[in-house]
Structure formats: C-alpha cells, structure tokens
Amino acid sequence: MGRSMFITICVAAAFILEFFLFNIFGRWSTPNLELLLIIFFNLYFGIRYGLVTAVLAGVVKDSFAPAAFGIYTCSFVVCAYVTTLLKQYIYHVASRLSRHILILLVLAVNMAVHYILYRMRVGAIDTGEMIRYIFLPQAVVTLLVAPFLFAQLRRCVSRLFV
Helix, strand or coil, X not given: CHHHHHHHHHHHHHHHHHHHHHHHHCHHHCCCHHHHHHHHHHHHHCHHHHHHHHHHHHHHHHHHCCCCCCHHHHHHHHHHHHHHHHHHHCXXXXXXXXXXXXXXHHHHHHHHHHHHHHHHHCCCCCHHHHHHHHHHHHHHXXXXXXXXXXXXXXXXXXXXXX
C-alpha cells in the first residue's frame, strides 16, 4: 500500500511539474517526467509497479489531453513492457550510458506508439516534422533531466522503503 501511494503522489507531482514547465518554457523544453517515472519504478521495483505507474500516469495525462482517451495509457503500458524487455539486454546497474540508451529507446517506442495511434485516428502525419519538432527536443530535455530525477527518486525510495 505504501509503494502505491508513493507512486500516486509522484505521478501527480510529475504531472503538475510538467504542466508548469510546459506553460513557462513551451513544448520544446518539457521533459517527459511520467515516462521517466515509469522507467525508474520498473527498474527499481519491477514490472508490477512499473505497470501501476504506467496506468496511473496514462489516465492522468489522458484526462487532460485533447486527443482521444487512452492514447497515453496505451503508450505508457507498452513502454513499461519495453523497459522490462530492454533492461534484460541493455541496462547495467552502474552504467549511466546504458541508462541513457534505455531512456532514449523507450522514448522512441513511446513516440512510435503515439505516431501509430494518431495516424490511425487522424490520417496523414508528417514523420520528419514529428521527429524534428517533437521527438528530438523532448529526448534532449528528458535525457538532461533524467540523472537528477533518478538520484532524487532513489534517495526518497531508499529512505522510505529500505
């Protein structure tokens, strides 16, 4: 019960922080904090808590998104499973490079799932513009924020649950 409550508080805080960053700096400099939470809880606690984080973050983002309900939940659940799959082959506990590669690949999977779901709903979407104006800025900012967020979350989790 304690871990689920902590995850819920972290998801709400990440969504609020992402909302404020979006309103202050715009779309180009907003990290995907919910996706980082999914990756962190999946790596630290396992797939169950990664899926709990994915569903909670997806429902919160879907509730406030102008798109069809379920797109974020679907993409976050896929990313939770992809994180579990990739951590077996790519992730090494003490390696920052492997963590950054894992985050970059999960961001790419998230963007691919969004692309497929939007393409099914809307129709033609320019792939080059999506990569240039959405994926690359989000990837850069998310990779810059990831070490700080992971360090803070690791510190909180080690105080609360160990």
